Amino acid sequence: MTPEQLLYRSAVELGAETRTSNATVVRTLQTLGYAGLAELKTAIARPFTDQTPPEVRARSRVEATKGDLPNVWEMVTTEWADRIKLMRDGFSVEAYQRAVELMLSAREIVPFGFAASFVVAEHLTFKLRRLGRRARTIRSSGFGLPDDLLGIERGDVVIAFDPGRLLVDVDVLLDRVRTVGAGCVLVTAELADQLKDAVDVVLIAPHSPTGLTGDAATAMVVADALIQGVAASDVETTVEYSHTLNTLRQQMGF
Structure with missing residues (x-):
């Protein structure tokens, strides 16, 4: 064999x-x-x-x-x-706790992902807003990326979903994070050793070894764990925004 x-x-x-x-x-x-x-x-x-x-x-x-x-x-x-x-x-409770703490103290949370990872980044942003957190997804790449990077400031936290390709977009993103003094959580399968000194926290989301399952699948699990970690760490805000969301839905007839 x-x-x-x-x-x-x-x-x-x-x-x-x-x-x-x-x-x-x-x-x-x-x-x-x-x-x-x-x-x-x-x-x-x-x-x-x-x-x-x-x-x-x-x-x-x-x-x-x-x-x-x-x-x-x-x-x-x-x-x-x-x-x-x-x-x-391979789960590290210390890394997970540190990532949640960074998100709780962030001025704005900025998920970033390219290709299939963009779906995970968008999901994270959507759910964080429902928890009352200020969040925006970086949707651009290439020539348009610098416009979105301008909005990253000190006190922000970038959640970078990058399974295993170190593109120039990621290099420039991390350089911007360091320049302004923002925080960064990296969710990756293969870049932990290469980028660990450039980010605050690394969370591992293993690749598919065969391609039978989507590479972004485990990253989605990490995103959900981050969402629920933030929710559980600030119960009152979570409940308040859930009530507000339901009230707005009722006003819409839902």
């Missing part, structure tokens, strides 16, 4: 192929220093992604499902569960 083929195998399948069990597979991986199969797949995935053309990866992914829709469902939901477990295993 090649490393690429391993990406699409479950612990149950590996147990069957080795005539052992899924529990034996997991224990063996732990003996080798991995938390579990999800961590091993993450380690394998990056070289495969870097060295293999996208169309070859797409063929491998589709062929791994064997054209069997129940199997597709099983593979996708299993990977989802594995990614969540991997994120839980």
Whole structure:
């Protein structure tokens, strides 16, 4: 079995192929220093992604499902569960608490994300406004990005969703954050070591090792945890804005 083929195998399948069990597979991986199969797949995935053309990866992914829709469902939901477990295993309560504290004290919270991560950033902004927090999403990139960066000031906190590509947009964003003395929380899969000294907090949202599940999925979980952390830390404001929102809806006839 090649490393690429391993990406699409479950612990149950590996147990069957080795005539052992899924529990034996997991224990063996732990003996080798991995938390579990999800961590091993993450380690394998990056070289495969870097060295293999996208169309070859797409063929491998589709062929791994064997054209069997129940199997597709099983593979996708299993990977989802594995990614969540991997994120839980690596969770840092100190980093999470620090991120929530920064958001609570912010003049304005500024979520930023590109491509699929923009959806997560927009979701975070939407929910924070419902909690009575001043928030705006940076929607632009390229030539239009500097206009949005002008609005970042001391006392603001940027929540940067960047799974693994260090684009010039992110470099310029972080430089602006440092220049004005704003705070920054980075939500990433791969850039923790590279950017840890440029931000205040790093929260890990693991990649999909196969492409079967969206890379922004775990970032959305982190965003929801940040939202609920802010809500739980300021109950009165949360309740007040919930009441105000409901009153406005009633005035609209809803």
